[in-house]
Amino acid sequence: MPPKRNFYEILGLPRNASQEDIQRAYRKLARANHPDVNKDPAAEDRFKDISEAYSVLSDPKTRRRYDAFGPDFRQVPEDVDPETWARAGAGRAGAGRAGAGRGQGGWTGQAGPSGFEGVDIDDLLEGLFSGRAGRTGAGGRAGPGWGPIPGADQEAEIELGVEDAYRGGRKAITVGGRRIEVDIPAGVTDGQRIRLAGQGGRGGDGAPAGDLYLIVRIARHPRYRVEGRDIHLRLPVTPWEGALGATVAVETPGGEAKVKVPPGTSSGRRLRLRGRGMPNPRGQPGDLFAEIRIMVPPRLGDEERRLFEQLAAVSTFDPRRQ
Template identity: 35%
Template sequence: MKYKDYYEILGLQRTATQDDVKRAYRKLARKYHPDLTKQSDGEDRFKEVGEAYQVLKDTEKRAAYDRIGGQWQNGQDFRPPPHWDEGFEFRGARNEGSANPDFSDFFEAMFGGADTGVHSRQRKMHTTRSAHDAKVARDLEGAYRGAHFSASGQDHHAKVVVDLADAYRGAQRSISLQMPVIDAQGHVILQSRTLNVSIPKGVRAGQHLRLAGQGGAGLGGGSAGDLYLEIAFREHPRFRVDGRDVSLDVPVAPWEAALGANVTVPTPDGSVEMTVPQGSAGGRRLRLKGKGIPANPPGDLYVVLNIALPPANTENAKAAYDTMRQAFNFDPRANFYG
């Protein structure tokens, strides 16, 4: 995937105001419009300009785009940094779901039909937002008829990253969220707020926690919207998560794998004892039932055995390996060549 420098495409600095964005788009859209341009690449440039405008005209998309930084070059190979959208608070869905052939892979991965990025969360909440928007429309219609004006606030959404141990035990966490707004000078800025959040035991990656009344303020006495927090797990150097199941690699000595052994295995909620069966091979997957993320039923913990070879870094160690070579009539490649 290639990085798109939307500011460069529109000929703007990153400090451009929203009015600057609008003026630049109008100028370039006329220049490259397929019915007006004589340039051979006019249609492609027109689409590129339109894509840049789709992002930079929208305060939320622009703020999300700005968060990945300006150190990338247009056309450079790119992959979004892990959890680049963590703690980013946004309002309801604005896009429809599927990919648009006029938009680049970069746009689709960040904002479109992919399973990552801001829009994927927006799409998941689209049904809720549609019902809310319909209610707002009815409220406005009543106001225009002379009725008392009252409208519920918008629901907001954000992604938060928690530790895997929080899913095992539950936790109280203080989280900081940032929401894009336009300041008096027309620049997109981020406003911060901090919330104390209860992370329930058994929470899953991708699950949404609803904080009632923590979304946008209502109008005319209307109730505030809700805040939906999408849960993600912080990357762990040891554990891997798949739904409610957790797995990890555990090193064992050759004699433990060959003869069997009892070993101590770490889990996100403390250590447990596990039996390595006699004759285990490297890569064998052992299941500890119910030791995954708590639930009803709970997930499982899978232990993958990695056979760790002692180093032959002393004369005694080399002699021991030579004794093994002579003791075993063993060819590790006996069936390798077919």
């Protein structure tokens, strides 16, 4: 039989780990190796090992017996004193029976000869997914019962257009072959997580399912660029609107807005519309920034050409000398 693995090593913890450390390590490893999440063929075996290690080390009484008697602690009668067992271990070692006591240096985590026949380790592990709390093993001894195992939390990405992220609303998505209706809050931002309680991995033996976390990704848009809750866009204006000033209409994800272009505005100037960015249900909305782009007519009519020629003749403005 291959050596039994050390439960502390399975969870990646030292022997003096706290109960909080054990719980954190279990939750992290169980989520990563749950068969509903990890499709690696070996993940289920790792998940079984992780769950068994947690079931032993999370119970202070069971953990003390494991620390005292090593991997064969289940085979040691309940009324055996750990110190007596350690002293007797030296005498039993020559006879081929278990010598896994503490000794001078304590239990090292290495399995020694058992001296107990008829115990089927596979039978002991079998109850993990069935959730039976008192499966009887060979020799009439009750095997360990892990009980209900909560489902693992899962993550998935959801891509939204800028307008959909701005308005929010109900959206149907498909995750793991399942169709789920999601209520998108108005004003979600890129990278924001939406929690769907009970929509994650299935629990075992009646335990609750895990949660599903949707990570929002804002899709690229030909007109808008979103940074946090701020929305950026380019606002084309005519040369005379930039020179004389004007109030122009601009389309935003929330509808049409009016932008006042001050006289003497050139390309590259940014105009700020407070509160016209992405909404924020819990606080201040973002702003909208309109970057000016001066656009000239691609073709000039006769009158337009005459007026531009007249302007060129009388103007002393030289942008290359500014």
